[in-house]
Amino acid sequence: MKTLDFEGIGSLLRFYLKKGWVRRSIWLLTPALLAMSAYISYSNMFTSSQELSAFVDESILNPVVAAIHGFILTKDIPGIVSWNIKTVSLIVAAIFNMLTITKMTRGEEESGRTDLLCSTVIGRQAQLGAALIICLGMNLIMGLLLTLTMVVFGMGFSGSLGMGLLLAIGSSFFAALASLISQLTSSRRAASSIAMAFMGVFYVISFFNNLIENINLSSYLTPFRWFFVLRPFDSNNYSILLLGIIIVGIILALALKLSSMRDIGEGVIPHRKGKANAPEYLRNVWALSFRMHRGSLLSWTVVLFVFAVGIGSVDILVAEMLEGVPVLASWMSLFGEPKEAFLALMIFVMGLFVAAYGILAAQRIRSEESEQRVDVLLATKTTRNKLMGSHVIFSMVGTVLITIAIGLGIIFGKVMSGGLSGNNWVVISASLYKLPAIWITSGISVFLIGLLPKSSTTISWSVFALFIGLQLFWEMGILPETAFLLSPFGHVYPTRPQEISTFIILTSIAIILYIIGFMGFKKRDMQQ
C-alpha cells in the first residue's frame, strides 16, 4: 500500500464536503446541545447542595437508572451533566459514523460510482481515506464543540476536555469498526446492519456491567464504559484516551490493509452459487418480500429475545435492590408495583427498538422503488396495494412477533434465574401495550412513502428522533408532560395507566396513517 493509493484524496474530499451539511450539523451539535440543556435543567433543579447530594445518592441506589447509565461519579453539576449525556451522545455519534462510512465505501462501490472514480486519477484507497478523514474530522470538531460548551457553562476545563476527547475517540472507534466491517461484507446494507449490531453488543456489555462500582475488564473493552476509567471532573485519567487512540489505530490499520487487498466491488468473503430454479413458494410478490425480509426479521427477533432473557434474569436482582431502598418508593410507585419498575422501563426501551425495526421494514418498499426493481413487478398481475402491503406487513405484523418474543424472553429469563412470580401476564400485556406507539411510528413512515417519497426516509427518522428527544427532555425536566404526549410513546410510558381507550385511539390513528399511505402510493408515479 503506497501513498499513491491515496492520490486524489483532496479532490474527493472537496467533492464530498460540498453537500450534506444539514446532517453534519446535527452530528456536530447534538452533544453540545445536550450538554447545554442538561446543564440548564440540572442547575435549576437543585436549590441546595443537599438536594443535589440526595439526587446523586438516589440515582446510585436506583439500579434501573444505574444499569442504563452507570453511576454518577462526582456530586456536582458537571458530574451529573457528563453522566447524563455520555451514552446518548456516543450512540448518536456512533450511528452517524457508521452510516457515513458504510455509505461512502460499500455504498459507492455498489452503485458503481467508485469504478468511475478509480478509473480517473484517484488512488484505490482514496475513497476509504476520504471517508475516514471526514468522520474522524467531524468527531474531533464535535468533541471540541462539546468541550467548548461545557467550559462556557462553567464546568471545569480538564473535565470538559476529557469529555470532548472521550466522545471524539469513542465515536471514532465505531468509524474504524464500520470501515473494517465494510471490507468483509459485500453489501452496504449488510455492513451497516452488522456495524449497528456490534454497537448494540458493546452497549449491552456496558449495560450488564454498569451495576458494578469497580472498574473491571469490561470497562476497557467497551467504549460505553471508558467514561468510568477516565473519571472526568474527578481524577481525569487521560491514559484511557491514549489507549482508545491506540485501539482505533489498530482497527484502522487492519481495515486499510484489507482494503488494499481486496477487489473493488467485492467483499473479502466470496459469493456462493445459488439454485437454478425458484422454490415452489416463490410465485408472487408476498413470497418475494418474505424472502427479502426474513433475515432481518429473524435477526431482530433473536437479538431482542436474547436481550429480553438477560433483562428477565437480572430482574430479581434488581427488584431486591429496589426493595431495600425506601427512598425510591415514591418514584417506583409511579410504575405500579415497586418491584416492576425495572421491567416496566426496560420493556418501554425495547419497544423503541421495535419501533426502529418497524421504520426499517416499511422503508424497504421505498428502496425497492428507488432502485427501480418495482417496475417489472408492477408490469405483472401485482397491484400497487399488494406490492406495498407485502413489505409493510412486516412493520405491522413483524413488530407484533418481535414484541411477543420480548415478552416471552423476559419470562424465560425470570424462570432461568428462579425469579418466576405470578405476574407474567403483566409482562406480556405491558409489551403489547407499546404496539400502538410502534405502529404509529411506522405508520408515519408509510404515510410519507405514499405522499412524500423522496424525503420519506429522512423525515421518518427525524420524527422518531423527535419522539426520543421529547422523552429525554421531559425526563430531564425541561419539557412538561404535555410536550411528551405529542409523541405516541408518551401515552404508553410505564408511569401512565394502561387503558383500553388509549390503545384503541392510538391504533386507529396508526390505521389512518397506513391507509393514507397506501392511497398515496397507489395514485402517484413510481419514481426514483
Place this chain on the structure above:
Amino acid sequence: MAVIKIEQLSKSYGTVQALKDLNLEVKKNEIYGFIGPNGAGKSTAIRILLGLLQNSGGNAQLFGKDVYQNALRLHSKLAYVPSDVNFWPYLTGGEVIDLLAKMRGKFDSKRKADLIERFQLDPTKKCKTYSKGNRQKVAIISAFVSDVDLLILDEPTSGLDPLMEMEFQSCINQAKRNGKTVLLSSHILSEVEKVCNKIGIIKNGSIVESGTLSDMRHLTQTHFSVETKLSIPENILSDISGVSNVNIEDRHIKFSIESDEINYALQKLTQYGVINLNSNPPTLEELFIRHYSE
C-alpha cells in the same frame, strides 16, 4: 382492434414536457419499432402504458381498455423488459425467471430450459454477480418464457453480444409467426430494420414519422453503383432532379437517387451496356439522421 392505442398523450414533470400529444397505434401481430433520440420520451410512454406513471392528458389503451383502470387484467396478457435492468441481488437468474413467469400466469419449464440454453445463461449465479449483458438476458428470457399476447421491450439488447442479438431476433420472429404483437424500443437500427414491420420515430415527445419501412424509404434516396461496357459521359444524369453525390470514373458511376427517378436513370444507363449493378436501399440510420437533424 388495435392492441396498443395511444391518443394525444401528454406527460409533464413540472415545467418539463416529456410527451406532447403523442399518437401511436399498434395492431395485432405487428412488430412495431419505436425509435428516437435519447430523452425523446420512449421510456416515459412505455411506463405510462404499464401504469407506472399517470398521464397529464390524452389516453392510452391496451387491448381496447384503458391502461390505468384495468392494469391488473391487462398485465396478465403482456410481458415487459425494462431498459435499466435491476434485479434482487441475492436471487439467482433462474429464480427471477421463475418468479416473474409465475407472476404473469402460466409457467413452462421446458421453454425456460430451451431459452436458457439458447441464450447461454448460467441460471445459478446470483443477480449481483452478473454482467450487464447477462442481467439483460435474464430479463429477456423471463419475457419470452411466458406465453403472452403482447411484448413490451425497452432497449432489451443494448448490452448483448452479436450472437445473442441474433438469438433475440429469432425469438422475435418466432413470436411474429405465433401471432404475437411486439412493441420494441431500440437504438440498434439494424435490429429494428430486420424484425420490425412498422416504425415510429419519436422526437421531443411526439411522433414525427411513422409507417412501414418501405413507406419511409420513399422519402430518401437509394444508392447505386453501376459498371458499364462503354464510358459514361459526365452529364448523363444532369437532367434528373432528384440525384445527388454523383461520382463518375470512366466506366463506373456511383450516385444517390430518389425512388421516383430510378427507372429513368437506369434506362439512360443501360444504353452504355450495364455489366454490374449494386443498389443499397436507404438505411434506417439515414432516415433517422434525417429526422433527427431537422
